Amino acid sequence: MLDASEGFTTEDGRKIGGVVMEMKHITLRFGGVVAIQDISFDIRQGEVRAIIGPNGAGKSSMLNVISGFYNPQEGEVWYKGALRPPMKPYQVARQGIARTFQNIALFEGMSVLDNVMTGRIRQMNAGLFAQALWKGKAEREEVENREVVEKVIDFLEIQHIRKTPVGRLPYGLKKRVELARALAAEPSILLLDEPMAGMNVEEKEDMSRFILDVNDEFGTTIALIEHDMGVVMDLSDRVVVMDYGKKIGDGTPDEVRNNQAVIDAYLGVAHD
Amino acid sequence: MAQSSQATEGLGSIPTLLQRNAKEYANRPAYREKQFGIWQCWTWAEAEKEIEALALGLINLGVNEGDFVAVIGRNRPHFYWSMVAAQSVGAIPVPLYQDAAAEEMAYVMEHCGARFAIVEDQEQVDKMIDIQDQLHQFEHMIYVDPRGMRKYDHHKLHTFTGIQDQGRAAYWEFIEDLKARRDKLNYDSICVMLYTSGTTGKPKGVVLSNRNIIEASRSSAEFDHLNRDEEVLAYLPMAWVGDFIFSIGQAYWCGFCVNCPESPETMQTDLREIGPTYYFAPPRVFETQLTNVMIRMEDAGRFKKWLFDVFMANARKVGPAILDGKPVGGWDRLKYALGNLFIFGPLKDTLGFGRVRVGYTAGEAIGPEIFEFYRSLGINLKQLYGQTEASVFITLQPDGEVRNDTVGVAAPGVEIKIDPSGEVFYRGPGTFEYYYKNDESTKKTKDPEGWVATGDAGFFEEGSGHLRIIDRAKDVGKMADGKMFAPKYVENKLKFYPNILEAVVFGHQRDVCTAFINIDLTAVGNWAERNNIGYASYQELAGHPKVLEMIQEHVEEVNRSLADDPMLSHCQVHRFLVLHKELDADDGEMTRTRKVRRGVIAEKFEDLLGGLYDGSKEIFTTTEVTYEDGRKGAISATLAIRDAKVVPVPGNTKVAAE
Numbered sequence: 001m002l003d004a005s006e007g008f009t010t011e012d013g014r015k016i017g018g019v020v021m022e023m024k025h026i027t028l029r030f031g032g033v034v035a036i037q038d039i040s041f042d043i044r045q046g047e048v049r050a051i052i053g054p055n056g057a058g059k060s061s062m063l064n065v066i067s068g069f070y071n072p073q074e075g076e077v078w079y080k081g082a083l084r085p086p087m088k089p090y091q092v093a094r095q096g097i098a099r100t101f102q103n104i105a106l107f108e109g110m111s112v113l114d115n116v117m118t119g120r121i122r123q124m125n126a127g128l129f130a131q132a133l134w135k136g137k138a139e140r141e142e143v144e145n146r147e148v149v150e151k152v153i154d155f156l157e158i159q160h161i162r163k164t165p166v167g168r169l170p171y172g173l174k175k176r177v178e179l180a181r182a183l184a185a186e187p188s189i190l191l192l193d194e195p196m197a198g199m200n201v202e203e204k205e206d207m208s209r210f211i212l213d214v215n216d217e218f219g220t221t222i223a224l225i226e227h228d229m230g231v232v233m234d235l236s237d238r239v240v241v242m243d244y245g246k247k248i249g250d251g252t253p254d255e256v257r258n259n260q261a262v263i264d265a266y267l268g269v270a271h272d
Numbered sequence: 273m274a275q276s277s278q279a280t281e282g283l284g285s286i287p288t289l290l291q292r293n294a295k296e297y298a299n300r301p302a303y304r305e306k307q308f309g310i311w312q313c314w315t316w317a318e319a320e321k322e323i324e325a326l327a328l329g330l331i332n333l334g335v336n337e338g339d340f341v342a343v344i345g346r347n348r349p350h351f352y353w354s355m356v357a358a359q360s361v362g363a364i365p366v367p368l369y370q371d372a373a374a375e376e377m378a379y380v381m382e383h384c385g386a387r388f389a390i391v392e393d394q395e396q397v398d399k400m401i402d403i404q405d406q407l408h409q410f411e412h413m414i415y416v417d418p419r420g421m422r423k424y425d426h427h428k429l430h431t432f433t434g435i436q437d438q439g440r441a442a443y444w445e446f447i448e449d450l451k452a453r454r455d456k457l458n459y460d461s462i463c464v465m466l467y468t469s470g471t472t473g474k475p476k477g478v479v480l481s482n483r484n485i486i487e488a489s490r491s492s493a494e495f496d497h498l499n500r501d502e503e504v505l506a507y508l509p510m511a512w513v514g515d516f517i518f519s520i521g522q523a524y525w526c527g528f529c530v531n532c533p534e535s536p537e538t539m540q541t542d543l544r545e546i547g548p549t550y551y552f553a554p555p556r557v558f559e560t561q562l563t564n565v566m567i568r569m570e571d572a573g574r575f576k577k578w579l580f581d582v583f584m585a586n587a588r589k590v591g592p593a594i595l596d597g598k599p600v601g602g603w604d605r606l607k608y609a610l611g612n613l614f615i616f617g618p619l620k621d622t623l624g625f626g627r628v629r630v631g632y633t634a635g636e637a638i639g640p641e642i643f644e645f646y647r648s649l650g651i652n653l654k655q656l657y658g659q660t661e662a663s664v665f666i667t668l669q670p671d672g673e674v675r676n677d678t679v680g681v682a683a684p685g686v687e688i689k690i691d692p693s694g695e696v697f698y699r700g701p702g703t704f705e706y707y708y709k710n711d712e713s714t715k716k717t718k719d720p721e722g723w724v725a726t727g728d729a730g731f732f733e734e735g736s737g738h739l740r741i742i743d744r745a746k747d748v749g750k751m752a753d754g755k756m757f758a759p760k761y762v763e764n765k766l767k768f769y770p771n772i773l774e775a776v777v778f779g780h781q782r783d784v785c786t787a788f789i790n791i792d793l794t795a796v797g798n799w800a801e802r803n804n805i806g807y808a809s810y811q812e813l814a815g816h817p818k819v820l821e822m823i824q825e826h827v828e829e830v831n832r833s834l835a836d837d838p839m840l841s842h843c844q845v846h847r848f849l850v851l852h853k854e855l856d857a858d859d860g861e862m863t864r865t866r867k868v869r870r871g872v873i874a875e876k877f878e879d880l881l882g883g884l885y886d887g888s889k890e891i892f893t894t895t896e897v898t899y900e901d902g903r904k905g906a907i908s909a910t911l912a913i914r915d916a917k918v919v920p921v922p923g924n925t926k927v928a929a930e
Contacts, residue, residue, distance in 0.1 A: 014423075113309075146309075147308065150308035150309045150310075151308060153308075153309070154307070154308055155419075157535065159309070159534045159535050159537070159538050160535060160537030160538045160541070162309065163541075213419065213420055216420065216422065216423075217419065217420075217422075
C-alpha cells in the first residue's frame with residue numbers, strides 16, 4: 001500500500017501527509033466480549049478517515065481507544081511517531097486530540113459561547129484566585145481564548161445563537177455547537193462520533209460542508225464514524241470497514257465499495 | 273444652509289464628499305461591522321484609506337472609466353467601499369441582489385456588460401462561474417470572504433485584501449491617475465446604476481447621476497434634520513435604492529456612521545446593540561416584530577400581560593398625540609410616563625428602537641394597527657412614498673402630520689401632478705437620467721419636460737394636501753359589470769391580519785372576487801402550538817381545517833369592512849383558498865422586494881384559479897418549486913376551496929354585520 005513516510009495527493013488536489021497515528025493489532029475485550037479483535041490501521045496527516053460498519057461492529061469502541069477512554073488489552077497506539085502509553089482521556093486531549101459524542105454531551109444550561117469556551121480549558125493556566133479576580137494573566141488569557149472561540153463561532157456560522165442557552169437549541173444546532181467546542185481546542189486530530197446521526201438531509205449537507213471546510217481550512221486530520229454511506233463515501237479519503245470487531249476492508253471509498261466482504265456485511269449473504 | 277451652497281462648489285460627487293469627510297470628520301466613526309463578536313470600527317480617515325487602496329488596486333487590475341462593476345453581497349463595509357472605489361476610478365457601481373438566482377444575475381450582468389464583479393463569498397463566486405460562459409465581456413472577480421476558495425483557479429479571481437495590497441504597492445504609479453479620474457467627476461457623471469425588480473418584465477437599469485443622489489440626500493437630510501451624529505443599521509439589500517440613499521448618499525452628505533450587522537440572523541441583536549437614531553424598514557419588518565411581541569405577550573404571566581394591556585390601551589389613546597405635541601390631559605400624561613418607565617421604554621429597547629428619532633416605512637401599505645402600535649410607543653415612525661426612478665423621495669410625512677392612510681407631502685424640490693386618469697407624476701432633482709440601453713422605456717416613463725409616471729393611482733386629500741395612493745394604476749381593473757376592481761386595497765386589508773402573510777385577489781373581468789392566501793408560519797405556527805394542533809410541514813398547517821376556519825373569519829371580517837366602503841363594496845372576496853406553498857421570489861412569484869407578480873401567479877396556478885370560479889369544493893394540484901441552489905422539485909396537494917360569507921350590497925339597505 002502506501003509508504004508511511006510520504007503522503008499522496010487526492011483527486012481534488014489536497015495534500016495528504018505521512019502517518020500521524022497508527023493502531024497496531026488492537027484488541028479490546030469487555031469480559032468475555034471481544035469488541036475489537038486484532039485491528040490495525042493508520043491515520044494520515046490532513047486526511048478525512050472514516051470508520052464504518054453495521055451496528056455493534058465496534059466503531060465507537062475504536063474511537064474510544066483513540067481518544068484514550070478505553071485502553072486496549074493488546075496492541076499499540078502510535079501517535080506522532082512515538083508509542084503512546086496507556087493514558088487518561090484528558091491527557092490524550094492535551095496531545096491535541098478532540099472529539100464530539102454520539103449523544104450530545106454539552107452543558108445544557110450554559111450559553112453556546114460558554115460551552116465553546118470550555119473547549120479552551122487546556123489553554124488556560126491562570127489559577128483559581130487569578131480567575132476570580134480576573135486580573136492580569138486571567139484576563140489576558142480569556143481575551144486570547146475568546147478570540148479563538150469567536151473565530152470558530154464565525155466559521156461555523158453560529159453567531160446568532162452565541163448567547164442562547166444550549167438547552168433551547170434544536171438538535172442540528174447542538175451538534176454544530178459540539179463541533180465548535182471540539183474545534184476551539186485547535187486539535188490536530190478531530191474525532192467525530194456519528195456527526196450526522198438523526199439529522200435531516202439539509203442538516204447533513206450543512207454538516208458535511210463544515211467538516212470539509214474544517215479539513216480544508218485548518219488542515220485538521222479528521223477521523224469520523226458515520227452510518228450514512230452516501231456521506232461517508234463523499235467525505236472521506238480512506239475508509240476502514242469493521243464488522244463484529246474485525247477489520248474487513250480498508251482503502252479509498254471506491255475500493256471499499258467494491259470489496260466483497262463489505263458488500264456482504266452490509267447487504268447480507270444468502271444462506272443456503 | 274451653508275452646506276447646500278457647497279454642493280455646487282466642488283462637492284459634486286460621492287468621492288469628493290468622502291474627501292471632505294476624511295478631512296473634517298477624520299476621527300469620527302464612518303463604518304462599524306460586528307465581527308468575531310465585537311464591533312469593529314473604521315473612522316472616515318481610515319475608510320478613505322481603505323477605499324483609496326481598493327481604487328488603486330482596481331486601476332491596477334485594468335478598470336477603465338465608464339466600466340460597470342457589479343457588487344454582490346450583503347451589507348458590509350467592504351461593499352460600500354467597493355462602490356465608492358469604483359466611482360473614484362470613474363467606473364459605475366451596479367449593486368445586485370445577492371439572493372438572486374444565477375440566471376437572473378446572468379441577465380443583468382449581460383445587460384450592463386460588467387467586466388468586473390466584487391462579490392462576497394464562495395456562493396456568489398460559484399454563481400458567477402456558472403454563468404460566466406454567457407458573459408463574453410466578463411473578466412475579473414474579486415471576493416471578500418476567502419473561506420473555501422483555496423482550490424479555485426485564481427487566474428481571474430482575486431481576494432479583496434489582495435487587490436488592496438496591490439493598490440498600496442502601486443501607490444506612486446497610479447495615484448496621479450486616480451486623482452485625475454476623481455477630479456473629472458461632477459454633478460452630471462453617473463453615480464450608480466440600480467436595477468428595478470420589476471413586477472412585470474425584465475429588470476430595468478436605472479441610471480442615477482451624482483446630482484440625483486446628492487440632491488435627494490441633501491434635501492431629505494435637511495427635511496428630517498439629520499446630522500453627523502446619526503447611527504443607522506444597514507441591513508436592507510444593497511441593490512435597493514433606499515439602501516444606497518441611506519447608507520451612502522445621506523451618510524456621506526451628513527457624515528454619519530453606517531453599522532453593518534454580523535450576519536442576517538443576528539440583525540435583531542445588532543439592532544439592539546447599536547440603537548439606531550434613524551431607521552428604515554419595510555412594513556413587513558414592523559409586522560414581524562409586532563407579531564413576535566404579541567406572541568411573547570401571549571406566553572407571559574398573567575400580571576405582566578395585564579400590565580401590558582393596561583398601559584398599551586392608554587398608549588393607543590394618547591401616545592400618538594403626545595408624539596405629535598398635541599394637548600393631552602395631565603392624568604393621561606402621568607399614566608403614559610409610567611407606562612414608558614415600565615413597558616414602552618424596555619420594549620423599545622428590546623426592539624432596538626430606544627433611540628430612534630426618525631423612522632420610515634415605505635414600499636407597501638402598512639396596517640393601521642401596526643403603524644399606530646409603534647407610534648403609540650413614542651417611536652416617530654413615518655411614511656414616505658418613493659421609487660428608484662426618483663432616488664427614493666417623492667413624498668414624505670413631516671413631523672407632526674403623520675397619518676396611516678396618506679404618504680405625506682411632496683419632498684423638498686419635487687413637483688407632483690395628477691393626470692386626469694388619476695396616475696401620479698413627479699419631477700425633481702432626484703429624477704433619474706434614463707434606463708440603460710432601453711430608450712423605449714425611458715420615453716414611456718419620462719417625458720421631455722422631466723415628468724415621470726409613477727404607475728400608481730392616487731389623489732391629493734382635501735384640506736391636508738397629503739397624497740393618498742390607491743393602487744398600482746395598471747392593477748386597477750374592471751369587474752365584469754364595469755365596477756372598479758382594486759386588488760391591492762383588498763389584499764392589504766387581508767394582510768393586516770398577522771396570520772396572513774400574503775394575499776392575491778382576482779376579479780378583473782370576473783363577476784366576483786376570489787383570493788389566494790398565504791399563511792404566516794410564525795403567527796399561525798404559534799397559534800397551532802397554543803391550541804395543540806400538530807403539524808409536520810408548512811403544507812400540512814396551511815391545509816388544516818381549523819386554520820382554514822380562522823382564515824375564513826378574517827376574510828369575512830374584511831368583507832364586512834369592505835361593505836362599508838361604497839366605492840369598493842363589490843370587491844368582497846366570495847371564495848378563497850390557502851396556498852400550499854409560500855409565494856417566493858425564487859419561483860418568480862414575487863419580486864426580490866417581495867411584491868406579488870399577479871400575472872405570473874395567475875398563470876402558474878391557473879388550475880387553482882379555475883377551481884375558484886367553477887364552484888368545486890377542493891382541487892388537486894402539483895406545483896414546481898425552485899430550491900435555493902437552483903434545483904427544481906415538485907410538491908402536490910389537495911386544497912380545499914372555501915366560500916366566504918359576503919355582505920349583500922344591493923344599493924338599497926345596508927346589512928349589519930352578522
